[in-house]
Amino acid sequence: MRVVSLVPSLTEAVAVSVPGVLAGATDWCDRPADLEVTRVGGTKNPKLDRIVALAPDLVIANEEENRAPDLDALRAAGIEVLVTEVREVPQAFPELARVLSACGARERPRWLDEAEAAWSSPPVLAERAAAVVPIWRRPWMVLGRDTFAGDVLARLGVDNIHAGHADRYPRIPLDELWAAAPGLVVFPDEPYRFTADDGPEAFPGLPCALVSGRHLTWYGPSLAEAPRVLTEALRAART
Template identity: 85%
Template sequence: MRVVSLVPSLTEAVAVSAPGALVGATDWCSHPADLDVTRVGGTKNPKIDRILALAPDLVIANEEENRGPDLAALRAAGIQVLVTEVREVPGAFRELARVLDACGVTAHPRWLDEAERTWSALPAPERRTTAVVPIWRRPWMVLGRETFAGDVLARLGVDHRYAAHEDRYPRIPLDDLRAAAPDIVVLPDEPYRFTADDGPEAFAGLPCALVSGRHLTWYGPSLAEAPRVLSEALRAAHR
């Protein structure tokens, strides 16, 4: 198999589960750290000619991360494209199994079994908290309805304020985010890189949790440790 991945989390999943299969990945595919494949541009602007030059048997994409016209162009060139759709944790496991099967992996890798056990054994939260979860600023955008990250947080006892919004990633003015009066503001380091000096100052008086975007939004090997890593960051914000 010759596989090109246009999804960072799936790049990591394929790289560790089907060594040698991956021949191309996006500029944003940062894991594994020693990944040595041809880079084919960004998730939103892949270099179609560079992908075609790799002669892949399969291109892996995601309905949210990648643009329809790019995928259509690949299909028109005769390339098989597998598109994932993930909006909740169980769906992530189903899609991961589908991707790995398409890449020729004949048995569940150990990390996937471990991740499934971790999430299925997750205890019920002792208490529930409310949150707003910005993913961008200038303009401010937050998690809305039916997002994978929102489901991850909900399973950890965190209900975000815009889960019922008509948009998946609505633009909300900062004053409205403050007025929502959440128990906590969750600030991931991707897609916008919120840091201690860039983000919390906008929510003075509210606890802010700086969390790993890889553990909040990626579905791959990071799922096995995501509950622990995210829970620790959320608890730290309340200290």
């Protein structure tokens, strides 16, 4: 079995669950740290000729992270493509099981059971917080409707102020973000690498939580520890 992954979280899931089947992965696939495979470009601009040359039995992708024309081109080249769709936490578990089975896993990995158990009763903030969740700046972009990260936060007691926006990742000027009167600003470190010195200074006086983008946006082995890691960061920002 030869697999190419175009999704960092799925790369990690397959690598730790079905060792040896990955032949290629994107330049952004940095977990596990010792992963040695052919790199095939980015999630949005994969090198299709390189993927075809690897002669994979399967390419795994995601409907949000990857572009439909690229996936169609791979199918036209005779390559099977499996596309996941995960907009809410509960969707992650059957989708991960489907991917791992397609990649040759003979049994469900322990980490997947642990992840599902962790999310069956996650820790929740004592008082719910209405938050702005930037994902980019210059221009400012935030989480909008129907996102996996938004669902993760909601299950931990954080309500995304822009969850009802028409766009999934709207561009909103800073003054409008302030006008929304957030009680909390949540800064993940991906796709934009927000840091203590780059992001919170735009929201002086407001509680700001710097969180791991891997735990907020990835669906894979990180799901097992995500409720604890994220809640600790959210609670620290409000104390």
